[in-house]
Amino acid sequence: MASIKDVAAEAGVSVATVSRVLNDHPSVSADARTRVLAAVETLGYRPNAVARSLRTDQTHTLGLVISDVMNPYFTELARSVEEEARALGYSVIIGNADERPDLQDHHVRNLLDRRIDGLLVSPTDGGSPLMLDAARAGTPMVFVDRWIPGVDVPVVRADGRAAVRDLVTHLHGLGHRRLAIIAGPAATTTGRERVEAFREALAACGLELPDAFIGQGDFQAESGRRVTEGFLDLAEPPEVVFAADNLMALGALDAVRARGLRVPDDIALAAFDDIPWFVHTDPPITAIAQPTGELGRAAVRALVDRIEGRPGESVTLPARLVVRRSCGENPTPVQRSTS
Amino acid sequence: MASIKDVAAEAGVSVATVSRVLNDHPSVSADARTRVLAAVETLGYRPNAVARSLRTDQTHTLGLVISDVMNPYFTELARSVEEEARALGYSVIIGNADERPDLQDHHVRNLLDRRIDGLLVSPTDGGSPLMLDAARAGTPMVFVDRWIPGVDVPVVRADGRAAVRDLVTHLHGLGHRRLAIIAGPAATTTGRERVEAFREALAACGLELPDAFIGQGDFQAESGRRVTEGFLDLAEPPEVVFAADNLMALGALDAVRARGLRVPDDIALAAFDDIPWFVHTDPPITAIAQPTGELGRAAVRALVDRIEGRPGESVTLPARLVVRRSCGENPTPVQRSTS
């Protein structure tokens, strides 16, 4: 592969001049410029990004560590992150933690070793020493979706409180009184917050959330199935199951089907995170939709702001309820999902 | 960030010795080794991968350019690729081409500039000069799922011919005679092959595939919807629609629903590529399943073989039919999907 020296030789100038042309530094004669560009063309020269990074201490690369690529929510997030980053002149390296803290650490370490310019993380747990150190050491960092309390890093996320309240009101309006939740891991903010929001919304309707109606899941489909089976085995099973993410909702649907029961006639189902497939399930699933694309873009903007020396602020956007048929017929059809 | 010089100073040795310890070169005294390791520990030193790559001309990184991250098939492929690569000591940088040749080129160029050790591609089109040049220039490369004819690069893919034959036989057995297909882009091998396999399978059953029953899609949901609407507008619409990928099947399902028709009673639906959600749609969708994880792993192994100087062979694995309910009741329930 041709290097800058080859180009310099071909054009009959020094490497310094070639570099200046390539970085369009003002002080280059028109003659030298054309000769260099011609040489670049004939040699098919492309600057070595590795060498450039070593010298400039910038990789123009962002690291994105997400909890689970197979979760459509995170896939969409990753996609919007890459798009916005590309628009701003950055590349993205994605690390999939698969909800495993050890894998998360592996990727963070790997990305740090590669000297990425900044890190976007949706933490799987409460934060390993490695990540906390990185944050303290001044690595530009932004949390997206989930975050770690007490760490001085901007957070870009959706606030689901209002939407959860809307959901519970909707369920209450349909006559449901016994509502259960499949929670996410307590180590994650989203895992805790969604339960809290649910409990508060129930209280506002004068309902309680007994411990038996809080099932511990891990954001994966299998846990949704397991927890739902537990619910169905209760002497007085819930009338509604609210899954804290889309994969657990899928598992719940499986469990309900496996018993020969039907949604929503025998038991209602709702989920946090809306995804395209929820329109096509049987029945279509009522869900709380996050502005995923906007979150990804905002997170990148905040991170790039930090990298380039600007403040870089936290952003919280509202989630919203999308009513479909999985909780029973809606008395006010005008509110039906538009998708 | 501490560099190797700082470690050398702290340990009271030269940088060469530090490097030797880090790469466990045999000729280092036990004493020097412990002093270096202690210095590494106290300084929290991590080798700069950028510098190392510049010197060794290896990045231990694979590039993966896929056609569409939002397609669950490719997501799963990406995941298995990353897993296998990690097991072999490589990282993966994913580029999402979004079925756009210009974006595909952008990513290929970017990855090449970063001096990745090898490239895994599922080409969106017939191959840009850029990619052909890279292949000719000797960049280790492997095609996965889709490929470009006439380029001397190993191909790892699934062969769907037998499964398509099974599907058509199944459909014929259910009494369907008017079968249509939503094809993928003719520029892709999978786009062409699936139509061919379908046509041959029909011929084997004594059926024809009229032009009106070949709709041109682009592997995206919206095109599936559009093509299906065209089919439904025909004076004699098909009894079955076979979508060449899962997203177009989703669009087809939308179109059918929008007309107030039902699957499979009014029209049957089948898809190439099986995904977890197909179990949960209404009705569950009959599909042709590829051994996606195995394809990803085999592709990585072939690529790493090439990189490390071994042959690196093409691999073709069989796809298989998974019968569900979207084509009508199955006369032999024993064949039902196991998932």
Added chain:
DNA sequence: CGGGTTCGTGGAATCGATTACATCGACGGG
């Protein structure tokens, strides 16, 4: 016409590693 800018250019240092080569001491065999 002379001194101070400005402009274009090249030489060389530098980033942080790896590694060929030189050096030096210890040790073993003849």
Added chain:
DNA sequence: CCCGTCGATGTAATCGATTCCACGAACCCG
């Protein structure tokens, strides 16, 4: 006792860029 060998270590070149600094030529102005 001397010399060759080997093991441990340091010096310095190198990878491919960027960029500071110096230098010479041209130019401007008084």
